[in-house]
Amino acid sequence: MLVYAIRRVLQLPIVLFVVSVVIVGLLQFLPPTARAAAYVKSEQQLAHIDEIIKQYNLDAPFYVQYWTWLKNALKGNLGFSRVDKKPVLEAIATRLPVSAELVLYAFLPTLLFSIWLGTLAAIHRDRFLDQLIRVLAVVFWSLPTFVLGIALVAVVYGYLKLFGIGRLPPDLIIQLAQQANAGEFRYYTGLLSLDGLLNGRLDVTLAALKHLVLPTITLILVLGAQIVRVMRSSMLDELGKDYVRTARAKGLPEKVVHYKHARRNALIPVITLAGLMFAFMLNGVVITETIFNLPGLGQWAAAAAVQLDQPSILGFALFTALIVALANIAVDVLYALVDPRIRYE
Amino acid sequence: MAEATLLKPRRESFWRSRAWRRFRRNPLAIVGTLIVLFFMLVAIFAPALTADRMGRSCLRDLGVKRTEAVRVLRNPLSPKFWQATLHPPASCYKIPRKGYSPIPKHPSKKYPLGLSGGGYDILYGLIWGARSAFYVGILVIGVALLIGILIGGLTGYLGGWVDHALMRFTDAVYAFPGLVLVMVAVTIFGRSLTTIMLAIAIVSWPTYARMLRGNILKVKAQDFVDAARALGAGPLRIFFKHVLPNAIGPLIILASLDIGSIVLSVAALSFLGLGPEIGFADWGQMVNFARNWIVGPPGEPLKYWYTWVWPGLAIALFVLGWNLLGDAVRDALDPRS
Numbered sequence: 158m159l160v161y162a163i164r165r166v167l168q169l170p171i172v173l174f175v176v177s178v179v180i181v182g183l184l185q186f187l188p189p190t191a192r193a194a195a196y197v198k199s200e201q202q203l204a205h206i207d208e209i210i211k212q213y214n215l216d217a218p219f220y221v222q223y224w225t226w227l228k229n230a231l232k233g234n235l236g237f238s239r240v241d242k243k244p245v246l247e248a249i250a251t252r253l254p255v256s257a258e259l260v261l262y263a264f265l266p267t268l269l270f271s272i273w274l275g276t277l278a279a280i281h282r283d284r285f286l287d288q289l290i291r292v293l294a295v296v297f298w299s300l301p302t303f304v305l306g307i308a309l310v311a312v313v314y315g316y317l318k319l320f321g322i323g324r325l326p327p328d329l330i331i332q333l334a335q336q337a338n339a340g341e342f343r344y345y346t347g348l349l350s351l352d353g354l355l356n357g358r359l360d361v362t363l364a365a366l367k368h369l370v371l372p373t374i375t376l377i378l379v380l381g382a383q384i385v386r387v388m389r390s391s392m393l394d395e396l397g398k399d400y401v402r403t404a405r406a407k408g409l410p411e412k413v414v415h416y417k418h419a420r421r422n423a424l425i426p427v428i429t430l431a432g433l434m435f436a437f438m439l440n441g442v443v444i445t446e447t448i449f450n451l452p453g454l455g456q457w458a459a460a461a462a463v464q465l466d467q468p469s470i471l472g473f474a475l476f477t478a479l480i481v482a483l484a485n486i487a488v489d490v491l492y493a494l495v496d497p498r499i500r501y502e
Numbered sequence: 503m504a505e506a507t508l509l510k511p512r513r514e515s516f517w518r519s520r521a522w523r524r525f526r527r528n529p530l531a532i533v534g535t536l537i538v539l540f541f542m543l544v545a546i547f548a549p550a551l552t553a554d555r556m557g558r559s560c561l562r563d564l565g566v567k568r569t570e571a572v573r574v575l576r577n578p579l580s581p582k583f584w585q586a587t588l589h590p591p592a593s594c595y596k597i598p599r600k601g602y603s604p605i606p607k608h609p610s611k612k613y614p615l616g617l618s619g620g621g622y623d624i625l626y627g628l629i630w631g632a633r634s635a636f637y638v639g640i641l642v643i644g645v646a647l648l649i650g651i652l653i654g655g656l657t658g659y660l661g662g663w664v665d666h667a668l669m670r671f672t673d674a675v676y677a678f679p680g681l682v683l684v685m686v687a688v689t690i691f692g693r694s695l696t697t698i699m700l701a702i703a704i705v706s707w708p709t710y711a712r713m714l715r716g717n718i719l720k721v722k723a724q725d726f727v728d729a730a731r732a733l734g735a736g737p738l739r740i741f742f743k744h745v746l747p748n749a750i751g752p753l754i755i756l757a758s759l760d761i762g763s764i765v766l767s768v769a770a771l772s773f774l775g776l777g778p779e780i781g782f783a784d785w786g787q788m789v790n791f792a793r794n795w796i797v798g799p800p801g802e803p804l805k806y807w808y809t810w811v812w813p814g815l816a817i818a819l820f821v822l823g824w825n826l827l828g829d830a831v832r833d834a835l836d837p838r839s
Contacts, residue, residue, distance in 0.1 A: 175674075183690050292530070295829060299822035301766055303773045303789060304814035311796045311810070315803035433677070440681040444770060462685040463775045470689045477682045485677060 161493075165486045169479070176478040177230070180471050181223050187467075189215040195236035195468040235475070236468030240460045245472035248457060254347025255324060255453035256442050261348070262369055263376040264438065268431055271381040272424070275388025279396060279423075280415055290385065297382035302441055306375045306448035313371060321368040323450045324349065329364055372449040376441050380434055387430050392423040425496055432488030439477055525834040534826025541820055545633040549586035549594065550576045552626050555613075557598030563591035595634055596781050597627040597788075606795055606806045616808045618791045622781070624808065628816050630783035635820060638699060638768050639761035645703035647757050650710025651750070657711070658718030658749075659741050669715070676708035680767065688776045695778035698771050702764060710757055717749035752835065759831060762824025769817050785820075788813035 184192055193209045202209070210216055214225040229235075235245040241252075278290040297305075313319050325333070336342040345355050350369070353362030395401065396419050404414045442455035450456070454473060461469035516522055525531050544551065553575035561567070564586055566574050574582045586594070599621040600613065607617040615624040653672065657665040680702070687701035721727065722745055730744050771777045772786030780787070789810050798805030 180686065183686065186690055295530075295825055296822060299762070299766075299825045300818050301769055301773075301814070301821065303770060303786075304810075304818055307789065307792075307796050307810050307814065311804060311807065315797035437679065440679045443681055443685075444774070447774060458682070458685060459774045462689055465689050465692075467689050470685055474682050474686050477679060481677055481679065 162486065162490050165489065169482055169486075172482045173475065173478060176475060177227070178223065180474060181226050182219070184467070184471075185219060185222075191467075194239075195471075198237050235472045238457075238461070238469040238472070239466040240457060240464060240469055245468050248469065249454065249472060249476055251347075252452060252454045252457050255451055256446065256455060258348045258350065258365075259369060259372055259376070259442060259445070259451065259453065260435075260438050263373045263380070264435075266373075267377045267381045267384065267434070268427075270377065271384035272388050272427060274381075275385045275427075276392055276415070276420055276423070278385070278389045279392035282393065282396075287389075291389070294382045294385045294389075297378045298386065300379065302375060302379050302444045303448060305379060306372070306445055309371050309375060310448060320370045321364075322371070324368055324452060325361075325364050329361065333361065368449075368451075372445040372451060375445050375448075376438065380437055380441060383437075384427060384430055384434065388423065388427055391426045392419060395419040395423045421495075425492070428488055428491050428495060432484045435480065435484040439480065521834040525830055528830050528833065530826050531830030531834075534823050534828075534830060537819055537823025538827055541632050541823065542636070544629055545636045546587065548629045548633045549590055550583065551629050555598065555623055555626050556594065557596060559596065560591065560594035560598070563593045595630055595783050597622045597630070597783050599623070599781075604794075606792075606809045609808060615812050618788060618809045619795060620791060622788070622791060624788065624812055627783045627788050628785070628812055631785040631788065631813070631816060632820070634778075634783050635765045635768075635785065636761070638695070639764045642699050642703045642706065642764045642768075643757055643760060645700065646706040647710055647754070649703065649707040650757075651714055651753075653707065654711035654714030655718065655741070655746065658715035659722070659745060665715075668711075672708045672711050675705065676712075678705070680705035681770065684767075684771060685776065688771075693776055693779075695782070698768060698777060702767050706760070706764065710753060713756065714749060714753050717753065718745055721745050721749045755831065755835075756828075759824060759828035762821040762828070765824075766817065766821050785813040785817045789817075 189210050190206055192215045193206050196209050196213060197203060214221050233246050238245045238248040241248040274290050278287045281287045310322060314322055333342055342356055344352055346352055349365035350362045353359065353365060401414060401419055404418050442453060443459050446453045446455035447459045458470060458473040553572045556571060561571060564582060566582055574580045575586055577583055600617055600623060601621040603621055604619050606619050609616040613623055618624055653668055657668045683705050684698055684701040687697055691697045727740060727744055730740050768777060769786030772784050773790050775790055777787055778784055792809035795806035795809050797803055
């Protein structure tokens with residue numbers, strides 16, 4: 158098991174290699190000057206664009222170009238993000254905690270909540286509760302993330318004046334920046350709700366949480382709806398199997414049959430979906446961060462795509478590939494842990 | 503003659519099939535069908551519905567004067583009606599503007615749903631948005647199906663290392679978040695409707711390829727394929743005459759039900775500002791126009807609600823209709839239930 162996990166992690170570079178070849182390959186559709194723009198930091202450098210093309214071999218054959226790109230990438234030079242006006246890697250590092258915080262708060266509740274509802278619907282099959290959950294699931298599944306997000310901004314934030322958008326209230330941002338400069342506030346993790354606690358600043362934690370409520374709810378509702386549907390049908394499949402009949406025939410209470418027998422098996426497809434959901438979350442984060450004005454990776458990527466900022470988008474794509482590959486490994490390992498029938502060689 | 507008909511396998515009529523009975527008795531299926539039908543009618547008759555509010559260039563390209571537009575375009579006996587309905591010029595997909603004020607205008611008699619920021623007529627955008635939604639959905643599904651059938655057919659029928667290599671490739675595309683791939687495509691090939699339609703087709707085919715592969719493997723194992731081979735049919739003939747036609751049916755039905763989710767992806771991209779050119783009748787873009795007006799001025803937070811509620815509702819209903827329909831069809835075709 159451990160050997161398998163380690164081998165899968167060792168395969169990661171191959172995945173990243175393939176993705177990067179595709180990405181650098183796609184860049185060949187652009188003229189060399191456009192490719193050079195990835196390494197331009199200021200307008201003064203535009204005059205020396207030919208030198209940049211020479212330096213990064215941007216007019217050389219593809220394999221030379223890729224080799225130069227790879228050497229630079231391994232040194233941590235993925236180009237310069239025009240949107241953030243800093244190197245791509247640095248931009249990812251500063252923005253990652255914002256997205257991580259959002260995903261962290263959305264992921265587990267989505268999973269638990271929808272497993273619970275899906276089980277409930279399956280147990281009460283075709284009765285009122287099931288119909289209700291099914292209708293709600295299909296409605297929220299159909300609701301576009303951005304429409305739900307905008308409705309929440311307009312009604313809950315605008316009209317009811319609850320919660321907040323952005324990451325923190327503006328005055329607190331300025332205050333924190335000053336205190337961070339003076340060394341009075343330290344960013345241990347980058348997750349504001351956690352750093353607030355670590356610094357003994359409950360007000361920061363509370364403000365950060367308050368600003369995360371709406372985007373988290375948006376993600377939970379849209380993504381949860383899909384998992385409820387999978388959980389329900391998987392649970393129904395299990396409830397129709399022979400071992401469930403046997404368990405009932407033995408006289409076991411319904412609760413034990415549902416929760417100890419059927420649900421454990423019904424969770425297996427949900428694990429796959431949870432892994433895929435990680436990828437869906439990256440999609441969702443692009444839109445929720447844009448709507449709720451959270452300065453995370455998603456907002457960065459959306460802005461970069463609008464401004465045709467290639468290095469940022471390519472950095473984001475590489476990063477996404479890494480996350481997706483890691484999530485897939487996690488899914489496979491979890492699979493084996495949950496289902497003893499699965500053995501990896 | 504009578505003997506010949508007796509020898510033919512009896513084919514169950516669709517109207518008496520279990521699947522249709524199950525579908526008909528499902529109330530959600532009826533709701534979904536009605537929603538989709540409603541949008542279809544709006545899309546087909548968009549020119550007639552908007553004859554009184556068409557833009558100047560659309561009328562010019564149709565060759566109709568503004569004064570006679572309502573009379574001509576709403577009269578099924580006039581050739582212009584059919585021209586506008588069957589093949590409207592591209593300029594008709596542009597939302598006409600009344601003034602260029604960045605501030606939205608409240609609903610009025612002439613513009614019953616109001617004008618969004620930039621003076622775009624919301625009602626016109628909604629109606630032609632239905633048409634562009636079908637246009638985009640059908641085209642994207644078509645391209646995705648073509649790729650899916652090609653790859654799924656190759657892997658399923660040939661098997662061996664071709665199958666192995668192509669399926670790994672399919673898995674890789676399937677696992678990657680679609681939106682990110684489309685964003686990469688837009689930054690490299692530029693922002694246009696064609697780019698995003700192609701990009702979405704390129705990320706959506708893996709489902710179809712997998713489904714077709716599974717169906718082909720099932721059909722390939724059946725006796726009539728062996729019979730055909732015994733009769734001396736070549737591999738190409740067997741594939742195109744026997745295997746593919748029997749494996750492709752459910753795929754096409756299920757794929758066409760994905761129009762809703764395709765339109766949802768396009769709407770999300772347009773909302774981010776990565777969709778078709780500005781002014782194209784597209785619901786996602788209309789929500790994008792409303793972005794600065796979601797929260798109104800202090801004291802009137804919901805002042806400009808009409809700028810985002812109508813297009814948002816249109817997308818949500820459209821997708822809901824297709825999803826209800828899709829669920830019902832899948833349930834009805836599912837032999838287990």
